[in-house]
Amino acid sequence: MPDVSPLPQGYAQPAGERLPLPDASAMTPAQRQAAQALIDGPRKGVYGPFLPLLRSPALLERAAKVGEYLRFESVLDARIRELVTCAVSRHVSNQFEWTMHAPLAVKAGVAEATIEALRLGARPKQLPPDEEVALDFTRELLATHGTSDPTYAAALRAFGEQGLVELASLIGYFVMVCWVMNVARTPAQASAAGPGVDAFPA
Template identity: 30%
Template sequence: MPARIAGRLPGELDEQQAEVYRAITGGPRAAGPQAFPLTDEKGRLHGPFNAMLLSPPVGMAVQEVGAAVRYASLLTDRVREMAILVVAAHWNSTFEREAHEAVGRSCGLTDAELNALRAGELPALSDHAERAAIRAALALTRTGVLDDREYYHAVAEWGERGLFELTALVGYYALLALQLRVFAGEAPADPCAPPQTESGTS
């Protein structure tokens, strides 16, 4: 399904839209090496960021939540990227999967771990804290709730703040996946299709 809204060139933006644009392209997402481009060659925003320009007040708030969960969280880089990929698999979001598999590889995720996450499964993780976080992320995407064991296990490893940040991350990337379906033309998952397990770069 093609995108429903056109990308906007920087010169076409009004001042409120330009403020959101600058926050996305000039904030922490733009610092350091880029695992995936934020814009195309003409400066138009990629993926879910383009839709944020439709409502600058809401778009600014959404992008600020995203920056916080990615760059101001207690979660480690590996846990953050694995949790994002859990959400990507649940929503069958190609953009999220390809973008964050690239980031995940730069954080040390292996092909075996990426394949398990792509299939919606818990990777073979030896680190107890990582396992608790990804079990919680899988439960949140599958059922929308944590049972007492999952809750207290996650809190024991990450504290209440860490678990709050994990639930915020899961909710934020579910929101982006929804926006990608509505505005960017990503198709919903085919329930009859087998999970993809190929390895390699995105």
């Protein structure tokens, strides 16, 4: 019988979840209000980074709004958003975001071979031009904390000023929530399908 337990986050042993969902009876009114806002919004539940963020309801509400815009309303195409989210979650070895967004990336039109290359820590090949630009921008920003003039110019041509700013913000947002989950050892959802990511070096 296959193991259906959630993929753990973090590679220390034991890798138990540090900040799980608090019991409803132990929540403060502010926590209950923040949780209900997530349930009533497009996410339809409290999971992933919002489990640890629930310890700071005001921060959760503000982070959720930023993420809601970047995920659902950004001028960037969904295919680009999902590809970049996968690249970020692979970079920081986050199980939750990887297992959530890898299937969404494929559904949005990213090639399965591209996602598998990212999962293995390799640079995907034969990408559409806009994906090439987005991935170059993402990897350079993650590695150097900025972008060179050629990379900036290519992203500006591909996505415009608003798209470029939202691309950099998307990268920063997902690094932040991945870091929070890495610290909290928030596991992937129990329903997650497909392989997770291994710690670097793979």
